[in-house]
Amino acid sequence: MHYSTKSLLVASSAALLLSATSCKPKNAATAVSADAASKAYVAPGKYDEFYNFVSGGFSGQLSVYGLPSGRLLRVIPVFSVDPEKGWGYSEETKPMLNTSHGTVPWDDLHHTELSQTNGEIDGRWIFVNANNTPRIARVDLKTFRTSEIIEIPNSAGNHSSPFITDNTEYVVAGTRFSVPPDDVNGDVPINSYKKNFKGYISFIGVDKTSGKMDVSFQIECPGINFDLSHSGKNKSSGWFFFSCYNTEQANTLLEVNASQRDKDFIMAVNWKKAEEYLKAGKGKKVPVKYAHNTYDDKTHTSSSEIKNEVTVLNAKELKDICYFIPCPKSPHGCDVDPTGEYIVGSGKLAALIPVFSFDKIQNAIANKQFAGEYDGIPVIKYEAALHGEVQKPGLGPLHTEFDGKGNAITSFFVSSELVKWNIKDLKVLDRAPTYYSVGHLCIPGGDTKKPNAKYVIAYNKITKDRYLPTGPELAQSAQLYDISGDKMQLILDFPTIGEPHYAQAVSADLIKNNSVKFFKLEENSNPYVSKGESTAKIVREGNKVHVYMTCIRSHFTPDNIEGIKMGDEVYFHVTNLEQDWDIPHGFGIKGANNGELLIMPGETQTLKWVPDRVGMSPFYCTDFCSALHQEMQGYIRVSPAGSNVPLTYSTGKNLPPADSTSGK
Amino acid sequence: MKRTFVYAMFALTTALIACGGGNSAGTDKTPAAEPAKEEAKSGENPSYDPKRGEGKFTHVDVPPALNAAMAENGNKTYKLKCESCHKLTEEKLVGPGWKNVTQRHAPEWIMNFVTNTDEMLNKDPAAQAQLEICLVRMPNQNLSDDEARAVYEFMRKNDGVK
Numbered sequence: 005m006h007y008s009t010k011s012l013l014v015a016s017s018a019a020l021l022l023s024a025t026s027c028k029p030k031n032a033a034t035a036v037s038a039d040a041a042s043k044a045y046v047a048p049g050k051y052d053e054f055y056n057f058v059s060g061g062f063s064g065q066l067s068v069y070g071l072p073s074g075r076l077l078r079v080i081p082v083f084s085v086d087p088e089k090g091w092g093y094s095e096e097t098k099p100m101l102n103t104s105h106g107t108v109p110w111d112d113l114h115h116t117e118l119s120q121t122n123g124e125i126d127g128r129w130i131f132v133n134a135n136n137t138p139r140i141a142r143v144d145l146k147t148f149r150t151s152e153i154i155e156i157p158n159s160a161g162n163h164s165s166p167f168i169t170d171n172t173e174y175v176v177a178g179t180r181f182s183v184p185p186d187d188v189n190g191d192v193p194i195n196s197y198k199k200n201f202k203g204y205i206s207f208i209g210v211d212k213t214s215g216k217m218d219v220s221f222q223i224e225c226p227g228i229n230f231d232l233s234h235s236g237k238n239k240s241s242g243w244f245f246f247s248c249y250n251t252e253q254a255n256t257l258l259e260v261n262a263s264q265r266d267k268d269f270i271m272a273v274n275w276k277k278a279e280e281y282l283k284a285g286k287g288k289k290v291p292v293k294y295a296h297n298t299y300d301d302k303t304h305t306s307s308s309e310i311k312n313e314v315t316v317l318n319a320k321e322l323k324d325i326c327y328f329i330p331c332p333k334s335p336h337g338c339d340v341d342p343t344g345e346y347i348v349g350s351g352k353l354a355a356l357i358p359v360f361s362f363d364k365i366q367n368a369i370a371n372k373q374f375a376g377e378y379d380g381i382p383v384i385k386y387e388a389a390l391h392g393e394v395q396k397p398g399l400g401p402l403h404t405e406f407d408g409k410g411n412a413i414t415s416f417f418v419s420s421e422l423v424k425w426n427i428k429d430l431k432v433l434d435r436a437p438t439y440y441s442v443g444h445l446c447i448p449g450g451d452t453k454k455p456n457a458k459y460v461i462a463y464n465k466i467t468k469d470r471y472l473p474t475g476p477e478l479a480q481s482a483q484l485y486d487i488s489g490d491k492m493q494l495i496l497d498f499p500t501i502g503e504p505h506y507a508q509a510v511s512a513d514l515i516k517n518n519s520v521k522f523f524k525l526e527e528n529s530n531p532y533v534s535k536g537e538s539t540a541k542i543v544r545e546g547n548k549v550h551v552y553m554t555c556i557r558s559h560f561t562p563d564n565i566e567g568i569k570m571g572d573e574v575y576f577h578v579t580n581l582e583q584d585w586d587i588p589h590g591f592g593i594k595g596a597n598n599g600e601l602l603i604m605p606g607e608t609q610t611l612k613w614v615p616d617r618v619g620m621s622p623f624y625c626t627d628f629c630s631a632l633h634q635e636m637q638g639y640i641r642v643s644p645a646g647s648n649v650p651l652t653y654s655t656g657k658n659l660p661p662a663d664s665t666s667g668k
Numbered sequence: 669m670k671r672t673f674v675y676a677m678f679a680l681t682t683a684l685i686a687c688g689g690g691n692s693a694g695t696d697k698t699p700a701a702e703p704a705k706e707e708a709k710s711g712e713n714p715s716y717d718p719k720r721g722e723g724k725f726t727h728v729d730v731p732p733a734l735n736a737a738m739a740e741n742g743n744k745t746y747k748l749k750c751e752s753c754h755k756l757t758e759e760k761l762v763g764p765g766w767k768n769v770t771q772r773h774a775p776e777w778i779m780n781f782v783t784n785t786d787e788m789l790n791k792d793p794a795a796q797a798q799l800e801i802c803l804v805r806m807p808n809q810n811l812s813d814d815e816a817r818a819v820y821e822f823m824r825k826n827d828g829v830k
Contacts, residue, residue, distance in 0.1 A: 522810070525748055536747040556752040557762070557804050581752055583810040630804045632762075656761070 036494055043486055044496035046073040051516070054448055056461065056509040057116050057130050058482070063502025064111045066132055066143060071448075071459060071509060072484055074498030082141045082150045083111030083134045087599030091150075094601055095575065095610035096530070097299070099308035103137055103155050104293040112136045115166060115232075115506040119215070123170040123237045123453030127514035129215050131166035131175050138162030140175055140208060142215055144301075147520050151299050154217045157292035157314050158185050158204040164230040164246055168210075170237045170453070174220065174275065177206040178230030178246050185224075186292045197255040201227035204316075205246065207275060216298070221282050221315045223273065223325060226379035227253060229262070230271075231336055232403075237453050238344035240362040242276040245347050247331065247338035251378065263353060267330035267386065269378070270338055270349050272365060278317055278325045286322055287315035301523065304530045304607045320380035327369060328378050330386040331358055337403035341412065342453050346391060346427050348412060350401035357401050357414060359430065361391035394430045398423050402443060403506075405450030407457035407487060413450075415442040415462065422462055422485065422492060436492040438483055440466040447487070448509035456511060460485045460492065463504040470497060480504060521585035523606030530608035532577035537561045542653045549574045551653070555589040555603065556581040557630040560623070563638030564658040567651030570618060570644055576601070579608040590626025593640070600626050615642040718794065722787050723780030728817070730775050734829045735821055742815075742822025749809040750819070756826050762804050770820070770827045778823070779816045781806075 046052050052070030055077075060067050064084030068077045085092030085101065092101050092109060101107050111134035119129040129151075130143045138156035143149065156162055156177045164178025182203040184190040192200045202224055209220035229250040236243035248269040254261030281287065292314045299306040319326040333351035340347050347360040367373075368388035375385045400418030407413065411433065413424045420441050424434040444463045448456040462485070467478040479499035485492040525535060534540045534552045540561040543550045549572050554561045560578075568574060578591050582605040591601040593613055601609045615621065625636035643649045652658075720726065746754075753762035769778065773794070781788045781795060785808040788795045799805060811819065 536749070537752040538747055554752060557807055559752070559762070561752065581749060582807050583749060584808045587807060632804055 040493070040495040043493075044072045044074065044484060046070065046075070051512060053512060054459070054509045055512055055515055056446070056507060057118070058463070058500055058507040059113050059116050059132065059505045060501050061114065061480075061503030061505055062112050064113050064134070065502065066113060066116065066130070067501050067504075068148065069482075069498070069500075070512075071461070072496065074482070074484060074496050076498075076501075078148055079501060080143055080148055080150065082132055082143065083108075083113055083139065083153075085109045085599070088602065090599050090601045090609060090611070093599030093611070095612055096305045096608075099306045100150060100153055100297045100299060102297055102308035103139070103295045104157075104310065105137060108137045110136075111139065113502075113505075114163065116508045117166050117168050117175070117451075117506075118508045118510055119172045119210075120168060120170055120452060121172065123241075125449055125452055125508075125510045125514065126172075127510060127518070129172075130508065131168060133162050133165040133177065135162055135180070138165075138177065138179070140166045140177060140217065142210075142217060144215070145515050146518050147301060149299065151215065151301075152217055153295075153297045154208060154219070155294035155296070156206050156208075157219070157294040158202070158222060158224075158290075158316075159183075159206065164205075164233045167233045167235060167244075169235045169244070169275070170241050172210050172212075174207040174209055175217065176233055176235075176244060176246075177208065178233055179204050180229050180231065182227035182229065185290070187290050194255050197227060198253045201253075201255075203227050203230055203248075205230065205273065207278070217296075219294070219311075219314050221278065221287055221317055223278060223317050223319050225271070225319045225326065226381065228269075232338045234338055234340045234347075234451060236340055236344050236362065237342070240340065240344040240347075242274065243362070244273040244275055245338050245340060246271040246273065247335040247349060248328075249334040249336075263334060267332050268334055268351075269328040269383070270331045270335060270347065270360065271381075272327045272329060274325055278322075281317055281322050281325070282315065287317050289313050290316050302527055302529045304523070304528065304609065324369075326381050327365070328381055328383040329360060329365065329389045330375070330383065331360075332356065337401070337414075339404040339406070339412075339451060341406050341427055342408050342455060344453075348404045348414070350404060350414065352400060352402065352417075354401065355396065355399065357394040357397050357404075357425075358386075359391045359394065359427065360389045364391065365389045392430045394425050394432065397425060397432055398435070403445055405445055405447040405460065406455050407447060407450070408455035409457065413445060413447065413460050413487070413492070415445040417441050417443060417465070422460060424487075424492060434491050436485055436494060438462045438464055439470050439481065439497070440464055440468060444504065444506050446507040446509055448511065458486070458488050459509070460487050461507065461509070463500065463507060465503070467499075471499060521605075522583055522587075523604060525579075525581065525583060525606045528579070528606055528608060530577075530579075532575075532610060533608045534577070534579045537581070537655075540653075540655075542651060544651055547572050549651075551576045553578045553591075554581050555579070555591070555625065555636070557587070558625070558632040558636040559655060560591075560625070560636065560638050561655040562653035563655045565638070565653045566641040566643075567649045568615060568640055568642045569647055569649075570615060570642065572615065574613045574615065574640070576611045576613065576623075577608055578603050578610070580605050582606070587629060588627050589629055589636070591623060592626045593623035594621045602627060615640075618642050618644050716791070718792065719774050719777060721777040721780035721784075721795070722791050723776075723784035724813075725776045725779045725783075728775040728779060728820070730820075730824075732829075734825055736825075738818045738821040739825040740822075742818035742820070742825075745811065745815050745819050746822055749811070753804075753806075760802070763802055763806060764798065766823055766826055768827055770823050770829075775820055778820055779813075782809075782811055782816045782819065783813065 054071040056069040066080040081091035118125045138159040142152040144151040159179040160183045161180030163180035166175045182201040205223045231247040233246040250262035251268045297308040331349035333353040335349040337350035368384045373388035398416035398419040404414045442462040462483045467481045484496040580603040755765045758765045758767040
């Protein structure tokens with residue numbers, strides 16, 4: 005007994021010591037308290053409370069998670085081809101990836117913004133950006149599909165995008181790389197940057213009802229890098245704020261050469277004023293070339309149109325549209341609080357966070373409290389615009405979201421933490437470590453007028469030891485914190501796809517009831533639809549063979565096709581006759597230099613197949629659909645060019661002659 | 669020794685919680701432990717009428733003479749949504765042939781099965797017996813009430829009603 009007590013003391017004090025030294029959280033276990041699991045637990049069969057739309061970064065796609073469980077619900081293909089879903093491979097979806105450069109099969113999707121009405125999320129669409137070949141896409145939240153993609157002219161590196169105005173009047177796109185405009189000769193020395201390079205901010209109008217986008221106007225600005233942006237709201241409605249770096253206008257080794265100045269800028273844009281100039285005909289029509297691609301849910305087909313003109317307003321010549329506000333050290337995040345009064349700039353290399361006041365900015369403009377001009381644009385005096393600075397908040401502030409209770413939470417990459425602070429008195433209230441090196445963060449509605457601040461999610465850049473090792477590359481980790489109390493409490497880790505940047509989250513109630521379960525066959529107006537099995541047929545037009553095919557659990561019609569010849573191009577137009585939720589059929593055929601089709605109930609999709617050899621090619625359903633799914637298959641017979649095998653097709657009829665036996 | 673280890677673990681756990689500094693407020697969510705709904709077996713449920721089946725149709729008025737226009741509408745729906753699996757003869761394809769179906773089942777049963785397919789397959793003895801033969805669950809083709817009625821009229825026509 006005595007021995008036992010002694011050893012108990014030794015053991016427990018050792019344990020205490022051990023845990024005391026690990027108090028500075030360094031790994032998984034330390035920062036998690038006991039009730040974390042129950043807070044993130046969503047029982048099997050139960051729905052999550054929030055949808056979390058997470059940018060897929062270099063995957064080019066948009067992922068959808070449930071919160072608080074962190075369950076991956078869906079990956080929506082947007083800017084990258086997805087052979088699994090036929091995205092970019094089916095004839096119907098190919099035009100969606102068209103650009104002025106031709107088909108671009110990949111991009112880097114960084115930012116997400118849910119549509120808003122009166123500054124609140126309305127659950128209709130989510131806008132996402134392509135960073136590499138500048139584009140903006142609109143995803144319809146009824147179908148969870150990409151409905152539209154528009155290319156941005158005069159732009160390169162569409163980073164400052166796709167942030168929206170508070171009634172979704174516009175989606176903005178600020179260029180990260182300044183470049184020579186599209187209509188002038190870009191074949192100039194790179195070191196003529198200051199003379200020849202310009203930065204364009206695009207305002208893309210969004211139709212209130214259909215959501216259709218159109219480049220309404222662009223503002224030509226000095227050749228600097230535009231990084232991020234956010235709309236004003238309430239009192240600052242009608243204004244937009246963009247962070248800018250490389251005001252040094254460096255064209256090489258930006259790491260050093262664009263970090264020279266003590267302050268870069270936040271650019272405040274009075275877009276209502278810009279609209280006035282536009283109305284007054286002050287815009288210049290400029291020849292450009294950009295693609296506008298739309299997908300139609302009735303024809304189940306997309307089309308791509310090349311447009312040739314854009315209207316440009318010049319920020320230098322047209323006064324009172326743009327103002328620069330000095331902001332320390334290469335600002336990244338540019339975030340506006342729910343009241344619209346405070347604008348937070350996050351200097352990547354700063355050791356403080358400046359908070360600007362909209363009232364003070366207006367006052368400074370009225371009283372001309374300018375420190376001078378930058379390339380013809382007035383620069384407001386720093387102190388005149390400043391509400392105050394958060395002192396020693398952490399290292400490397402990047403992004404800020406708001407809880408709607410007067411507080412902000414900022415992500416810190418270098419010191420790897422989330423820091424909560426009060427907007428008015430600028431005092432730090434709480435810190436929570438992230439694992440590791442957080443980039444973006446998200447509070448549901450955290451950049452709107454009405455945050456729903458139950459959680460904050462950190463999207464980390466480095467994973468290291470958080471998950472079981474999977475070779476040199478690990479999935480980027482996201483971390484969920486409960487912020488319903490005063491302190492941020494880590495409750496869950498979950499892996500993500502690609503590299504998440506911005507994300508948005510919204511109460512599931514706003515979206516789930518509008519979700520389409522199937523497409524109505526009666527409304528299917530695809531030119532190649534087969535409305536019913538008896539309308540299935542094959543039509544030869546020269547060397548083009550159109551197979552009008554139907555599928556239903558569990559057969560294709562036709563499933564025996566003969567008379568295809570070398571040199572033919574075969575188009576399988578497959579209509580899924582099911583009218584029930586979650587019953588897609590797949591279509592894969594041997595040797596296709598292509599993807600598969602995944603055809604939703606009531607939809608028609610087309611796969612082009614060019615046979616490369618004489619012989620027998622089987623096709624089959626790839627999506628397990630019934631107990632007899634494995635029977636859902638067919639054959640296509642390919643004969644040499646010039647063969648006289650007649651074109652025939654059938655299902656359930658092409659049986660062997662009565663006298664044939666298996667032995668012969 | 670074993671007991672000591674347990675105590676030590678306890679100390680470690682306590683220390684960890686203290687260290688976490690997180691808010692330890694009670695959970696606002698109790699894991700949902702709702703048991704799966706017991707599917708009523710028709711035999712055990714005296715209120716279940718296997719002639720009528722499970723669904724919204726309790727009584728369907730069927731005049732003796734055929735409504736030819738309605739039957740033609742039913743034929744259109746048949747071609748679009750049913751024909752892939754059902755022949756108009758007695759031959760079974762994916763599902764049973766339709767010949768004489770109006771004699772095998774009451775109109776209420778057929779219309780309930782067509783519009784309330786999953787529940788019928790889960791509950792109705794005749795539907796379950798048919799599933800054992802076909803092994804493919806009939807898809808719910810989301811017919812409206814009027815479409816279901818028209819399809820029934822088309823079945824009557826197929827069965828020789830004039």
